[in-house]
Amino acid sequence: MSRPTKHAPERGDARNRLLEAARDIVRKQGFAATTVDDLCKAAGVTKGAFFHHFKSKDALGVAAANFWTDTTGAFFEGAPYHAPSDPFDRVLAYIAFRRAMITNDIPEFTCLVGTLVQEVHATAPEIRDAAGVSIFGHAETLEADIAAAIEVRGISPDGWTPQSLSRHFQTVIQGGFILAKAGNDPELARDALDHLDRYVRCLFGVHAVAYSGDPR
Known part of the structure; x- marks a missing residue:
């Protein structure tokens, strides 16, 4: 396992990218139609990164x-x-x-x-x-x-x-x-x-x- 301090900046950046992706995608297609996969793809992060920052899609909302x-x-x-x-x-x-x-x-x-x-x-x-x-x-x-x-x-x-x-x-x-x-x-x-x-x-x-x- 990598040391948390080494990857903390990357995790923070991933969180912001996911929020920016949500901002853009939800306005285009709505919250229900937006999947975790959609958000991860747009943000360029893994599902693991998503669930590291948000326990659920609703938490992301x-x-x-x-x-x-x-x-x-x-x-x-x-x-x-x-x-x-x-x-x-x-x-x-x-x-x-x-x-x-x-x-x-x-x-x-x-x-x-x-x-x-x-x-x-x-x-x-x-x-x-x-x-x-x-x-x-x-x-x-x-x-x-x-x-x-x-x-x-x-x-x-x-x-x-x-x-x-x-x-x-x-x-x-x-x-x-x-x-x-x-x-x-x-x-x-x-x-x-x-x-x-x-x-x-x-x-x-x-x-x-x-x-x-x-x-x-």
Whole structure:
């Protein structure tokens, strides 16, 4: 048996490769259709390496959801929609940024945790909960800007809160992904974001305009 210290870096790299493989393959073909063999082949590791890091496919699913949370959290934290000084402009810039992320490659722009939770919400509660932490956690990152926009614009929300609106953003985004998959057409997801932009402008009493890519 080789000494653990000698191969520790390789094992760590294998774990990340498996998580990256899960991120890509599950978005293409779903969790149920993704096999351990698929993941090992894509990651270039053996089954022994897989089961060294993950006791089961479900354990990999939980870890993949957490990996998605960590990597996308860092990505969105550094995204340019935080730049505008006006909080309402930041809210619109977020929507524009999410729209700009939609490419013609549907698996590339859709959400791993959204895909996971749609499949396993009733059958794999640990994966469902990890995916929920990711989705609700991302929604929470928008609440401060929405609250600040309410204050700056001097509006009085009627039956909605920063939390409920931030979660509605995720409802529209995830729903747009589903429509894009159902119609095999990314434009359906773009349309959903355009409607969200108009809806938010109406909520804040701002004239809704045809989408131009300008968040102001």
